[in-house]
Amino acid sequence: MTGALSPGIEIDRVSIRLAGREIVREASLRVAGGEVTYLLGRNGAGKSTLLRAIAGIVPVSAGTISVNGAALARAPRPLAQIGTHLHPDGFHSGHTGVRHLRWLATASGINPARVGAVLEAVGLTSAADRPVTGYSLGMRQRLGIAGALLGDAPTLILDEPLNGLDIMGIRWMRGLLADLAADGRSVLVASHLFDEVRRSGHRVAVVDGGRIVADAGVDEFIDGHASLEDAYLSTIGEIR
């Protein structure tokens, strides 16, 4: 892990307004080092917008976001601060897997020697020289995750990284998240796959209508409900 940064994300009363509409309202959340925190919520609840704001893509209209104890805005090497995987299709169409990662490493000031290591870590070494346009969704997810791991960042944000992964990929991802947390990194994952939240998450935060309506440890969140799903549906007011 890079340097002596203390991993973590601090979101303090953040509001985000896009095209005249308030997408996120006074959201506060703390993602600590050594934990995998899952961000849950319905489609359009504001999860991806919040992740994009943490990555510095979307400006906040109120509140503050700090990553590893400092504002991310205009960090000289953003990918060394926060590894991000937000879309499974963020590639130049003419690139191979290895060229995409080399481009990413060069643009971020990261040693290109890490490219081989992250390709091996995500299991794409044999497909590295193939054009990304021929990759399956699962392979594109793995390549995106490789990009997030490239900077050896203490904090990672992943937006629905399990979509399209086969059962081997899901098991691999579970192991990767556990390793990242064991390494002291803070990981924030948006997902709808509750079984994986139960298996690999330490905490959950629920976003509903742009607000964070719950933020607790997984066991504490489930306490008093039959399952994680029931706890979630109860939290967003779909069942009583």
Added chain:
Amino acid sequence: MPAALGQLRRAVNAERVRTGGRRSVLLGVVLPGAVLLPLVVTVVVATVSEHFSKVSGDVEVVPVGTTNSVYWILTFTVTVWCCVAAYTQATADRGDLGDLGRILFPRSWTGVAARWVFYGVGAAVCTVTLAALTMIALPTFYPTVYGDVDLLSADGLRFVLTIPVYAARPWEFPSAWPRWWGIRRRRWRSCSAGCTSWRTRSR
């Protein structure tokens, strides 16, 4: 400022990596369109002119001066580089790549400036090299029509000095301008909205 320049340097290097590989736009478009095409056209025109100049008849071939000798280089090479620059700028933020670009280069001008530097320098070096080689080769191989062409004449040296400026000028980078204009317009709107709000409050 040093951080901004460091990001610009990385963005130029990233553009170099982006355009590499087997499906490189430099190999697929620049080499045939900006290098081979103007050279072939120049050679064909020179060969035909030289041939007709030696055939006795009604057709008169006027000797070509230095100023007209690199016409096809200036036409094709600069235009093709310009199209390549416009294409790479237009596809830089296509689809989901836009988010990645904003993470890598938080300043909106970094990517645009990097592409201008990379393709501008490429166009300048390519055009001036081809022009110089053409002004050396034409009088050697086609002395009847192109015997007056001279790289070291005033016109030749003027070309060598001005062609790089012509090839790399920022207004040869058309697709960048709508984005710049968009940024400026948003800032102007914010500024005018702020002034209006201040004036309203102060009344």
